Amino acid sequence: xxxxxxxxxxxxxxxxxxxxxxxxxxxxxxxxxxxxxxxxxxxxxxxxxxxxxxxxxxxxxxxxxxxxxxxxxxxxxxxxxxxxxxxxxxxxxxxxxxxxxxxxxxxxxxxxxxxxxxxxxxxxxxxxxxxxxxxxxxxxxxxxxxxxxxxxxxxxxxxxxxxxxxxxxxxxxxxxxxxxxxxxxxxxxxxxxxxxxxxxxxxxxxxxxxxxxxxxxxxxxxxxxxxxxxxxxxxxxxxxxxxxxxxxxxxxxxxxxxxxxxxxxxxxxxxxxxxxxxxxxxxxxxxxxxxxxxxxxxxxxxxxxxxxxxxxxxxxxxxxxxxxxxxxxxxxxxxxxxxxxxxxxxxxxxxxxxxxxxxxxxxxxxxxxxxxxxxxxxxxxxxxxxxxxxxxxxxxxxxxxxxxxxxxxxxxxxxxxxxxxxxxxxxxxxxxxxxxxxxxxxxxxxxxxxxxxxxxxxxxxxxxxxxxxxxxxxxxxxxxxxxxxxxxxxxxxxxxxxxxxxxxxxxxxxxxxxxxxxxxxxxxxxxxxxxxxxxxxxxxxxxxxxxxxxxxxxxxxxxxxxxxxxxxxxxxxxxx
Numbered sequence: 001x002x003x004x005x006x007x008x009x010x011x012x013x014x015x016x017x018x019x020x021x022x023x024x025x026x027x028x029x030x031x032x033x034x035x036x037x038x039x040x041x042x043x044x045x046x047x048x049x050x051x052x053x054x055x056x057x058x059x060x061x062x063x064x065x066x067x068x069x070x071x072x073x074x075x076x077x078x079x080x081x082x083x084x085x086x087x088x089x090x091x092x093x094x095x096x097x098x099x100x101x102x103x104x105x106x107x108x109x110x111x112x113x114x115x116x117x118x119x120x121x122x123x124x125x126x127x128x129x130x131x132x133x134x135x136x137x138x139x140x141x142x143x144x145x146x147x148x149x150x151x152x153x154x155x156x157x158x159x160x161x162x163x164x165x166x167x168x169x170x171x172x173x174x175x176x177x178x179x180x181x182x183x184x185x186x187x188x189x190x191x192x193x194x195x196x197x198x199x200x201x202x203x204x205x206x207x208x209x210x211x212x213x214x215x216x217x218x219x220x221x222x223x224x225x226x227x228x229x230x231x232x233x234x235x236x237x238x239x240x241x242x243x244x245x246x247x248x249x250x251x252x253x254x255x256x257x258x259x260x261x262x263x264x265x266x267x268x269x270x271x272x273x274x275x276x277x278x279x280x281x282x283x284x285x286x287x288x289x290x291x292x293x294x295x296x297x298x299x300x301x302x303x304x305x306x307x308x309x310x311x312x313x314x315x316x317x318x319x320x321x322x323x324x325x326x327x328x329x330x331x332x333x334x335x336x337x338x339x340x341x342x343x344x345x346x347x348x349x350x351x352x353x354x355x356x357x358x359x360x361x362x363x364x365x366x367x368x369x370x371x372x373x374x375x376x377x378x379x380x381x382x383x384x385x386x387x388x389x390x391x392x393x394x395x396x397x398x399x400x401x402x403x404x405x406x407x408x409x410x411x412x413x414x415x416x417x418x419x420x421x422x423x424x425x426x427x428x429x430x431x432x433x434x435x436x437x438x439x440x441x442x443x444x445x446x447x448x449x450x451x452x453x454x455x456x457x458x459x460x461x462x463x464x465x466x467x468x469x470x471x472x473x474x475x476x477x478x479x480x481x482x483x484x485x486x487x488x489x490x491x492x493x494x495x496x497x498x499x500x501x502x503x504x505x506x507x508x509x510x511x512x513x514x515x516x517x518x519x520x521x522x523x524x525x526x527x528x529x530x531x532x533x534x535x536x537x538x539x540x541x542x543x544x545x546x547x548x549x550x551x552x553x554x555x556x557x558x559x560x561x562x563x564x565x566x567x568x569x570x571x572x573x574x575x576x
Contacts (some may be wrong), residue, residue, distance in 0.1 A: 030437065094138055152187065218243075229337060396451060428458050
């Protein structure tokens with residue numbers, strides 16, 4: 001009998017759980033400890049040579065770290081929290097994983113089985129809390145009632161999280177199940193099945209390409225591999241296609257490649273937006289074509305686009321959900337590029353000027369407009385110039401991220417793996433824990449977080465986690481850049497557009513961020529002019545503890561394209 005199928009000596013269910021995670025290749029679990037899963041914590045101690053439990057300072061930060069782990073590894077990131085408040089605090093990471101199509105496993109300690117349905121201390125019904133369904137927060141939610149089936153549930157959770165459109169799964173684990181003796185074996189490592197498009201569908205795509213004059217690819221989504229991304233690039237090269245990347249999936253296609261057209265998301269290059277409208281064939285590969293990528297469903301009109309639309313996606317339920325495409329192909333993204341590159345192109349293609357024009361539009365969009373005294377465009381350009389080539393860049397939500405999206409040229413994940421970690425769900429507070437997770441998981445790579453002042457303070461306590469687990473122990477460096485304009489900038493921008501001059505609720509009172517960082521043992525510097533940024537960054541990239549750079553901006557600095565004064569003036573003029 002195979003050793004994995006044999007029963008093992010009795011050990012607590014919490015130990016079996018940890019063994020099952022190790023069997024799935026998990027070496028790091030993020031969470032906040034709770035009395036509801038003490039037996040599992042003891043399991044982490046028992047198997048400490050194979051797996052570690054990273055104790056975070058808030059469940060929201062822990063869930064964001066696990067979501068980043070899922071993005072970075074392509075395997076479910078794992079977050080472990082206690083019942084009630086622990087689970088609801090972690091909900092933000094589950095929602096982010098759902099909208100970002102990131103594989104994630106949330107483990108929740110639950111009240112003992114003999115206390116269920118009495119509204120025991122911190123009791124919740126997690127099937128009701130987390131979904132499931134396409135409008136819920138998780139792909140599958142379950143509660144383990146039998147300790148002998150614990151490994152079975154873990155294996156199924158990995159299957160569900162990885163299959164089709166990846167996403168989050170929630171398992172509730174009663175306290176007495178985790179402490180009960182278990183003799184069940186663990187199950188083998190789960191690998192997702194790969195779906196390939198039908199040959200006839202690929203021939204249909206080739207026919208549409210041959211009929212086109214202005215084709216455009218929009219790539220993105222979760223589940224890509226280095227090999228598939230490289231094959232997508234060959235497909236684009238073979239057919240000389242311009243390629244844009246969906247909202248916050250910019251590392252799906254190398255931004256330095258001559259066929260790259262730019263990011264199709266918030267604050268899109270107006271010229272690229274026009275190209276999306278003018279295209280006669282849109283090939284959406286992996287992206288859901290959600291609100292942010294479609295400009296509120298205006299660049300691509302729902303439900304029937306003006307352009308011919310080919311939609312390739314891993315999830316059958318996503319195809320046809322919003323858009324009536326001319327051709328729909330279900331395909332795992334690990335196989336998508338390989339399938340597309342099988343299409344042979346003719347010797348001559350009629351859209352060379354179209355593709356070259358898209359590249360020229362991108363370069364024109366990257367020309368910065370000088371802003372004094374601190375120019376955010378020059379900040380991002382300095383990062384690109386000075387940081388290691390394999391650096392990871394993270395951000396949360398806020399107007400500040402527009403500079404990163406516009407000026408950073410992300411390297412395709414075929415080179416170093418993921419280089420962009422950012423929430424398509426628009427979750428504030430995501431970027432800093434994501435950078436901490438990256439630094440702990442890949443200590444040889446530099447992780448650079450760009451955060452707004454409101455964004456950063458939502459999860460800044462994870463500076464303690466970074467220090468506790470030695471974030472700078474390898475060759476890489478952890479750097480956090482806090483952009484402080486004393487405002488919830490995105491909200492203030494919308495206020496000025498709709499209620500010019502009537503400010504309410506969007507002003508912020510901020511601490512001295514540099515002093516705050518030093519209190520955690522970080523290095524820190526305050527930067528108030530463009531010339532001061534480069535030396536501060538070089539210090540942050542040198543040996544020593546993690547470093548925070550506090551960038552002080554005027555509140556009037558709003559987006560990479562306009563100031564609040566300009567937005568207000570345009571709104572007043574429009575109302576006049």
